[in-house]
Amino acid sequence: MKSTVSIAFLAAPALGSGHLIARQSSLDYNAAPPNLSTLANASLYGIWRPKAHVLPLYGSTGDPCMHYTDPSTGLFHVGYLHEGASGATTSDLVIYTDLNPNSEPFIRAGGVNDPIAVFDGSVMERGINGTPTLLYTSVSYLPIQWTIRYTKGSETQSLAMAADGGRNFSKLEHGPVIPAPPFALNVTGFRDPYVFQNPQFDRILGSSNGTWYTTISGGVHDQGPSLFLYRQYEKDPDFQTWEYLGQWWHEQANTTWMGEDWAGRWGFNFEVGNLFTLDQAGYNSEGEIFVTMGAEWSYAPIVPQVSDNRDMLWAAGTQSLVDGELKFEPTMAGKLDWGRSAYAAAGKHLPASSLPSQKSGARDRFITYLWLTGNFYGILDFPTQQQNWTGSLLLPRELSVGYIAVVDNALAREKGSWKIYGETLNGTVMLATLQQSIAREPLAAFKQNATNVITQPGGQVSSNRTFDQSPSSKHYILSTSITFPSRANNDLKAGFTILSGRHERTHIYYQFSNESIIVDRSNSSAAATTTPGINTDNEAGKLRLFDVPGDGAGSKVESLDLTIVVDGGIVEVHANGRFALSTWVWSWHEGSKDIGFFVGGGEVQFGEVGVWEGLVDAWPLRSPGE
Ligand SMILES: *[C@@H]1O[C@H](CO)[C@@H](O)[C@H](O)[C@H]1NC(C)=O
Numbered sequence: 001m002k003s004t005v006s007i008a009f010l011a012a013p014a015l016g017s018g019h020l021i022a023r024q025s026s027l028d029y030n031a032a033p034p035n036l037s038t039l040a041n042a043s044l045y046g047i048w049r050p051k052a053h054v055l056p057l058y059g060s061t062g063d064p065c066m067h068y069t070d071p072s073t074g075l076f077h078v079g080y081l082h083e084g085a086s087g088a089t090t091s092d093l094v095i096y097t098d099l100n101p102n103s104e105p106f107i108r109a110g111g112v113n114d115p116i117a118v119f120d121g122s123v124m125e126r127g128i129n130g131t132p133t134l135l136y137t138s139v140s141y142l143p144i145q146w147t148i149r150y151t152k153g154s155e156t157q158s159l160a161m162a163a164d165g166g167r168n169f170s171k172l173e174h175g176p177v178i179p180a181p182p183f184a185l186n187v188t189g190f191r192d193p194y195v196f197q198n199p200q201f202d203r204i205l206g207s208s209n210g211t212w213y214t215t216i217s218g219g220v221h222d223q224g225p226s227l228f229l230y231r232q233y234e235k236d237p238d239f240q241t242w243e244y245l246g247q248w249w250h251e252q253a254n255t256t257w258m259g260e261d262w263a264g265r266w267g268f269n270f271e272v273g274n275l276f277t278l279d280q281a282g283y284n285s286e287g288e289i290f291v292t293m294g295a296e297w298s299y300a301p302i303v304p305q306v307s308d309n310r311d312m313l314w315a316a317g318t319q320s321l322v323d324g325e326l327k328f329e330p331t332m333a334g335k336l337d338w339g340r341s342a343y344a345a346a347g348k349h350l351p352a353s354s355l356p357s358q359k360s361g362a363r364d365r366f367i368t369y370l371w372l373t374g375n376f377y378g379i380l381d382f383p384t385q386q387q388n389w390t391g392s393l394l395l396p397r398e399l400s401v402g403y404i405a406v407v408d409n410a411l412a413r414e415k416g417s418w419k420i421y422g423e424t425l426n427g428t429v430m431l432a433t434l435q436q437s438i439a440r441e442p443l444a445a446f447k448q449n450a451t452n453v454i455t456q457p458g459g460q461v462s463s464n465r466t467f468d469q470s471p472s473s474k475h476y477i478l479s480t481s482i483t484f485p486s487r488a489n490n491d492l493k494a495g496f497t498i499l500s501g502r503h504e505r506t507h508i509y510y511q512f513s514n515e516s517i518i519v520d521r522s523n524s525s526a527a528a529t530t531t532p533g534i535n536t537d538n539e540a541g542k543l544r545l546f547d548v549p550g551d552g553a554g555s556k557v558e559s560l561d562l563t564i565v566v567d568g569g570i571v572e573v574h575a576n577g578r579f580a581l582s583t584w585v586w587s588w589h590e591g592s593k594d595i596g597f598f599v600g601g602g603e604v605q606f607g608e609v610g611v612w613e614g615l616v617d618a619w620p621l622r623s624p625g626e
């Protein structure tokens with residue numbers, strides 16, 4: 001969580017209730033756009049608004065956080081920062097119900113511990129008296145930034161308990177339970193507590209079964225980013241006292257996992273760290289240790305108050321006791337999302353006993369939601385009042401350990417966002433990596449409930465051409481598989497042109513020259529030519545297509561399995577169960593709906609392309625017109 005963003009929250013006017021959002025029906029989406037910054041408030045409410053994503057009725061969406069399954073109802077609660085923190089419940093990860101009218105918060109800043117702001121927190125499902133209990137960062141001073149001197153007492157960790165089914169979290173009438181960073185450490189940040197229980201930690205630390213732990217994200221000036229580890233003191237049932245167990249993970253300042261190629265930079269300060277354990281099927285308390293975290297960094301020289309770069313990373317690894325302290329050592333790392341606006345992932349163990357999992361038959365899962373900032377962390381001069389809302393969460397994702405059998409060659413052996421899991425005698429090697437895919441329920445609902453299905457035949461394609469039929473809206477999911485003849489041709493590119501028409505188009509394609517998926521937004525928005533704050537920079541992320549055993553004796557290039565979700569202005573690109581890149585495409589023209597094949601430098605084989613239109617209205621209980 002970044003302080004400039006919270007300043008924006010504080011500056012937001014208090015909302016009344018029961019407002020209808022005014023819409024300006026006179027806007028002509030068949031003509032060139034005016035300067036959108038000059039339009040009336042809320043006149044752009046609908047054009048880029050997603051249907052199927054989680055976001056409040058209006059105002060800013062900040063970091064997702066504070067998710068939990070309520071043991072008494074089985075409902076999954078999804079939270080996000082919004083005038084404090086707000087949220088919704090879901091019984092299927094598809095349809096959401098606001099906890100409070102007008103997406104009003106369940107906790108607000110302004111108490112004794114948190115006079116200035118409420119930052120991210122996490123929930124113990126059975127906390128004090130068995131009630132869901134929130135441990136969150138209570139803020140007393142701003143600004144807070146890793147680039148400036150840390151103000152003592154600015155971030156503390158406090159408790160609040162669920163009341164009224166989670167519609168209100170009441171703050172406990174005492175001071176913070178973690179009142180200060182560890183003794184004499186000059187921290188860069190100390191926030192976003194992430195609570196968890198884990199038998200592997202109990203065993204190695206000699207704790208009682210079921211002990212709660214929390215990480216706190218941050219770093220140390222001149223030393224680097226860290227996750228600080230704490231333990232509930234001797235099963236103190238009131239969670240009043242937390243014992244500091246050291247810097248569970250620390251990296252040297254401004255270092256990387258390996259260059260910047262596959263896993264960005266560790267940076268100077270960690271934020272929003274989550275710690276959890278996975279196996280091939282999902283969440284498993286005895287599984288492999290994973291972390292997701294935001295890394296903040298900057299190109300030198302460090303400019304006070306400016307953190308121009310953030311990476312949303314994951315890492316897996318092992319832990320051991322070193323001089324009595326538990327230490328984490330990564331064995332692989334990568335990006336959870338390559339989009340520069342995608343950040344602050346917050347996940348939670350979703351048990352098989354939860355309502356969503358009972359309905360879908362899923363076993364224990366780890367579900368994470370990312371934030372897609374709508375104004376690039378507050379620095380874009382986007383027409384915010386005209387849109388009336390800013391930012392969104394991305395679709396929920398299921399995380400697990402993924403295994404791929406590939407040909408044992410230099411491509412597999414190189415250090416990247418994978419590791420060697422095991423070798424075979426026949427020349428293949430098993431790789432392990434983080435597997436991530438859109439949660440099964442929304443994926444199925446988008447296909448089952450499509451209002452129109454377009455099936456475009458594939459085949460050998462060597463030129464750009466538009467599909468036989470275009471979708472009738474900007475809300476759909478597209479999926480296909482692309483097979484490349486060989487990696488010999490470095491000029492080869494293939495993918496799709498979407499949101500395309502006479503005046504605008506966006507290309508999404510894989511290119512071999514640097515093993516990247518590119519989202520070329522340079523011609524994506526006519527509004528960018530009239531209006532400040534409509535960013536059209538390209539986005540790019542790395543995905544290695546390995547050599548895999550062929551049908552006969554030989555090998556072939558792994559196919560590219562693409563799923564693209566277009567939901568208003570949001571575009572999510574998912575590939576091969578291990579790559580995601582999410583961004584905004586602010587297309588203006590009504591006619592910018594065509595989809596086409598995009599190919600350069602040769603011929604590739606497209607599988608049949610399915611386009612399921614309509615997605616699902618995630619908020620049927622919000623009144624029409626709002
Ligand atoms: C438009 O919104 C801004 C900020 O929310 C507010 O200050 C202004 O009064 C609004 N203008 C009108 C005409 O409602």
Ligand SMILES: *[C@@H]1O[C@H](CO)[C@@H](O)[C@H](O)[C@H]1NC(C)=O
Pocket residue numbers: 105106107108168169170
């Ligand atoms: C929660 O309830 C308490 C006690 O009634 C009240 O003071 C507080 O304002 C409520 N919080 C929110 C976010 O409505």
Ligand SMILES: *[C@@H]1O[C@H](CO)[C@@H](O)[C@H](O)[C@H]1NC(C)=O
Pocket residue numbers: 148149150186221222
């Ligand atoms: C903490 O770090 C800041 C930034 O490097 C520095 O200005 C300050 O002097 C340090 N404080 C202490 C007590 O070392």
Ligand SMILES: *[C@@H]1O[C@H](CO)[C@@H](O)[C@H](O)[C@H]1NC(C)=O
Pocket residue numbers: 199208209
């Ligand atoms: C803790 O749980 C494990 C199984 O998860 C069990 O084998 C062990 O006996 C338990 N220890 C205590 C102290 O209850």
Ligand SMILES: *[C@@H]1O[C@H](CO)[C@@H](O)[C@H](O)[C@H]1NC(C)=O
Pocket residue numbers: 254298299300301302
């Ligand atoms: C961080 O590392 C990068 C790349 O190695 C270097 O260009 C930059 O100067 C370093 N930044 C600082 C603040 O040391």
Ligand SMILES: *[C@@H]1O[C@H](CO)[C@@H](O)[C@H](O)[C@H]1NC(C)=O
Pocket residue numbers: 012013015016019020021022042058059060384385387388389
């Ligand atoms: C959004 O519109 C509502 C209803 O007109 C208004 O009350 C609110 O202030 C607006 N909020 C923002 C953030 O623009």
Ligand SMILES: *[C@@H]1O[C@H](CO)[C@@H](O)[C@H](O)[C@H]1NC(C)=O
Pocket residue numbers: 094095445448449616617
């Ligand atoms: C999908 O459609 C069916 C009937 O067509 C409906 O009963 C169901 O509620 C829809 N599901 C969602 C998630 O919209």
Ligand SMILES: *[C@@H]1O[C@H](CO)[C@@H](O)[C@H](O)[C@H]1NC(C)=O
Pocket residue numbers: 462463464598599600601
């Ligand atoms: C498809 O369009 C792109 C971008 O305009 C261009 O670079 C590429 O050469 C085109 N492909 C062919 C086969 O003409």
Ligand SMILES: *[C@@H]1O[C@H](CO)[C@@H](O)[C@H](O)[C@H]1NC(C)=O
Pocket residue numbers: 503504522523524525526527528529
């Ligand atoms: C997109 O490219 C076309 C030429 O193909 C150009 O006329 C148009 O102005 C461009 N639009 C934007 C939004 O860059």
Ligand SMILES: *[C@@H]1O[C@H](CO)[C@@H](O)[C@H](O)[C@H]1NC(C)=O
Pocket residue numbers: 035036037038529530531532
């Ligand atoms: C659009 O309007 C805004 C707000 O009045 C102004 O700051 C900006 O310069 C205008 N942009 C253009 C391209 O005219």
Ligand SMILES: *[C@@H]1O[C@H](CO)[C@@H](O)[C@H](O)[C@H]1NC(C)=O
Pocket residue numbers: 514516518538539540541542
């Ligand atoms: C790959 O190269 C393109 C230019 O062709 C560049 O825009 C992109 O950023 C590169 N990919 C990555 C992951 O840096």
Ligand SMILES: *[C@@H]1O[C@H](CO)[C@@H](O)[C@H](O)[C@H]1NC(C)=O
Pocket residue numbers: 405424426427428549550
């Ligand atoms: C080699 O063995 C693995 C594991 O048994 C199998 O998955 C793979 O298909 C085999 N590869 C070849 C080239 O036969």
